[in-house]
Amino acid sequence: MTLIPELTILQPDDKEHIDLPRTLEDELSVGKKRLYIESYGCQMNFADSEIVAAVMRNAGYATTSSADEADVIFLNTCAIRDNAEQKVRHRLKHLTGLKRQKPELLVGMLGCMAERLKTKLLEEEKVVDIVAGPDAYRDIPKLVEEAESGQKAVNVFLSREETYADISPIRLNSNGVTAFVSIMRGCDNMCSFCVVPFTRGRERSRDPFSIVREAQDLFDQGYREVTLLGQNVDSYKWELGVRSEELGVADRTGRPASANMDASATPNSSLLTTNTNTTTTFAHLLEMVAQIHPDLRVRFSTSHPKDITDDVLHTMARYDNICNYIHLPAQSGNSRVLKLMNRTYDRPWYIGKIDRIREILGEDCGISTDMISGFCTETEEEHQDSLSLMDYVHYDYAYMFAYSERPGTLAAKKYADDIPEDVKKRRLNEIIARQLAHSAERNQRHIGQVQRVLIEGPSKRSDDFLCGRNDQNKMVVFPKGDHQKGQYVNVLVTECTSATLRGEVVNA
Numbered sequence: 233m234t235l236i237p238e239l240t241i242l243q244p245d246d247k248e249h250i251d252l253p254r255t256l257e258d259e260l261s262v263g264k265k266r267l268y269i270e271s272y273g274c275q276m277n278f279a280d281s282e283i284v285a286a287v288m289r290n291a292g293y294a295t296t297s298s299a300d301e302a303d304v305i306f307l308n309t310c311a312i313r314d315n316a317e318q319k320v321r322h323r324l325k326h327l328t329g330l331k332r333q334k335p336e337l338l339v340g341m342l343g344c345m346a347e348r349l350k351t352k353l354l355e356e357e358k359v360v361d362i363v364a365g366p367d368a369y370r371d372i373p374k375l376v377e378e379a380e381s382g383q384k385a386v387n388v389f390l391s392r393e394e395t396y397a398d399i400s401p402i403r404l405n406s407n408g409v410t411a412f413v414s415i416m417r418g419c420d421n422m423c424s425f426c427v428v429p430f431t432r433g434r435e436r437s438r439d440p441f442s443i444v445r446e447a448q449d450l451f452d453q454g455y456r457e458v459t460l461l462g463q464n465v466d467s468y469k470w471e472l473g474v475r476s477e478e479l480g481v482a483d484r485t486g487r488p489a490s491a492n493m494d495a496s497a498t499p500n501s502s503l504l505t506t507n508t509n510t511t512t513t514f515a516h517l518l519e520m521v522a523q524i525h526p527d528l529r530v531r532f533s534t535s536h537p538k539d540i541t542d543d544v545l546h547t548m549a550r551y552d553n554i555c556n557y558i559h560l561p562a563q564s565g566n567s568r569v570l571k572l573m574n575r576t577y578d579r580p581w582y583i584g585k586i587d588r589i590r591e592i593l594g595e596d597c598g599i600s601t602d603m604i605s606g607f608c609t610e611t612e613e614e615h616q617d618s619l620s621l622m623d624y625v626h627y628d629y630a631y632m633f634a635y636s637e638r639p640g641t642l643a644a645k646k647y648a649d650d651i652p653e654d655v656k657k658r659r660l661n662e663i664i665a666r667q668l669a670h671s672a673e674r675n676q677r678h679i680g681q682v683q684r685v686l687i688e689g690p691s692k693r694s695d696d697f698l699c700g701r702n703d704q705n706k707m708v709v710f711p712k713g714d715h716q717k718g719q720y721v722n723v724l725v726t727e728c729t730s731a732t733l734r735g736e737v738v739n740a
Contacts, residue, residue: 267293268302272320273310275461275533276432277343279412281308282401284342284369291373295404299330304338304376306362309345311427313636317345321357328359338379340364340372344431348640350388360384366417366432367391370399390433397442400449407688409718410457411450415443415517419463421536423563424574424642425607425635428463435463437470440512440520447521447528456686456718457529460521465514465532466539472510515543522551527720529686530554531705534561537585538576545592556593557628557705560585561602565621566614569607574642579621586625596677598628598704603663606635606656608647615659622666628674628704629731630667634660672730675706682738683708685723687715708733 267288271281284306285295296302307323310316324339331337340362341353347365354360361379364372368387375385395417403411418433419426447458462468512520514532521530530551535544535558548554564570567578589597603618622630634656637649683702691697691709698717699709709732710723725735 264292264294265303266296266301267304267306268296268299269306269308270299270323271308273308273312273316273344275412275459276414276463277308277310279401279414279461280343280366280369281306282403282412283396283399283414284308284372285402285404286399287369287372289402291376295402299327302337304340306340306342309341309343311344311348311431311638313633314638315636320345324357324359331359338362338376340375340379342366342369342372344427347388347390347431348427351386354384354386362386363388365390367394369396370394392434392436395436395438397438400446403450403455407717409455409686409688410459411455412461413443413446413450413458413521414438414461415465416462416468420467421464421576422574422642424572424646425563425604425638427638427641430640432463435467437468440470440517443517444520444524448524451525451528454718456527456720457531458521460518460530460532462532462534464534464536464539466535466541466544468512468514468517470512470517472512513541513543515541515547518544518547518554519551522547522554526553528553531557533559535559537562537582540585542588542592545589549592555598555705556596556703557598557600558589559600560589561631562618562621562625563602563604564607564610564614565618566610569610569614569617572608572643572647573604579617582621583624596704598674598706599625600629600631600705601625601627602631602633603667604633604635605659605663606651608635608643608649608651610651610659615662619662619666622663622670626670626674627667628706629671630663632660632663632667668730672728675728675730675733678702678706678725678733679728680725682722682724683733683735685710685721687717687719687721689717702733706733707731708735710735710737713737 267285269281269284271278293304299305305327307320309320327339331339338361339359341360342364343366346353346363349356350363353363361384362375363386364375365388367390371387375387378385396414416435416437418435419429420435422429450458518530518532530553537560540558540560548556562582563573563575565579570578586599589599603622605615605618635649635651637644685700685702685708687698687700689699691699696712697709698712698715699707702708708723708725715721715737721737722739723735724738725733727734
């Protein structure tokens with residue numbers, strides 16, 4: 233039996249209960265000051281909070297899951313939409329009351345919102361003591377010391393080199409099975425609607441050997457899935473300009489090459505030689521991480537349609553542990569609007585990429601997207617082009633938004649935000665309705681199939697059921713039995729909704 237729910241459009245009050253910030257967990261804190269972090273927005277922010285936690289642990293802090301118990305509170309913020317910033321503003325009002333009760337409490341703003349507003353934040357939000365941009369996290373202990381002396385502390389310097397490659401993130405808010413691994417920072421694409429290039433700076437890639445070591449360490453600790461993160465992972469590029477021994481180069485097992493074998497004996501010998509000027513592309517990096525172990529699943533996000541290559545697709549096809557799923561944001565289905573967005577591709581180009589994915593990876597490859605309704609000057613016919621693109625692709629799921637003008641972006645400078653809000657919302661609702669239908673249809677393809685599922689933990693609705701994701705990043709729910717978190721199981725899918733697959737564990 234296939235269960236398909238009726239369409240429900242979330243209202244503002246409903247949205248207060250979703251997209252909640254992530255917080256840290258409790259650590260032993262005897263004799264230590266306590267740190268509390270709330271992370272908002274994208275996966276990159278969650279990964280960055282793990283870096284901040286590591287930096288602060290080295291400075292003598294322990295984490296707490298309660299803001300009321302903290303000596304220092306950080307909000308790691310997002311600036312991609314006005315709604316994201318308003319959530320943080322609302323949270324600061326609560327922290328103002330907390331600080332009245334505890335005057336010695338320090339409150340810091342981190343991340344993209346901090347970078348966008350800089351010292352203006354200190355004027356607008358008197359409760360804020362510390363402002364630190366995404367490239368200033370090493371400096372946070374000094375900023376805390378400065379704030380403890382009664383001074384406001386700010387570092388919003390954007391770096392062309394910082395990747396935090398030598399910092400081991402603390403996986404405190406984790407299921408112990410899946411983890412993020414940041415492979416690059418910044419963005420050079422300059423999409424006209426996006427503030428990220430201004431808040432995270434220029435693209436720079438982390439050296440591949442530190443990435444492999446981090447992924448290997450995660451596998452050794454029991455993690456079974458890593459997601460390689462970047463604003464645009466397909467533009468990852470690292471030039472080997474020094475001897476690998478000087479970098480402590482790791483082979484595909486994650487151990488230093490000198491401790492195991494000659495680097496030329498590994499399958500990635502071209503990447504691990506001591507020659508200079510060797511270039512590692514994203515396809516190469518993907519292969520290096522996949523070769524750590526067949527039981528380590530590899531995902532990645534986000535891909536830009538102009539940069540994803542056949543090399544990446546063929547690498548995915550060669551390795552069973554590279555998940556058959558691609559997040560490929562379209563943003564619009566109309567070529568004129570895409571040009572205004574400065575996406576550097578048009579509708580036929582994007583469709584060509586979709587066709588290539590299907591040709592190399594098959595019809596079951598999961599594809600998701602981002603879609604914006606009501607961008608500047610968008611007509612009804614152009615909105616229909618977005619819907620028709622969705623009909624062509626049949627995305628497995630999508631992140632869908634009404635256009636929100638962001639100060640400082642190219643669109644804010646060049647174009648009028650001229651689509652009425654009620655039109656934006658109506659178009660967004662049509663996009664959501666179309667996507668729900670497609671998600672349900674795509675999920676129905678799996679009914680009767682056996683899916684390999686990595687168990688992430690108990691189902692949200694019942695401890696008698698477990699849940700995990702399949703290759704296409706879809707949540708699968710099934711009876712608990714004797715199975716445990718972190719195991720792979722084969723699940724025969726028997727029913728679905730537009731968001732979830734359900735089934736029974738089988739031996740095959």
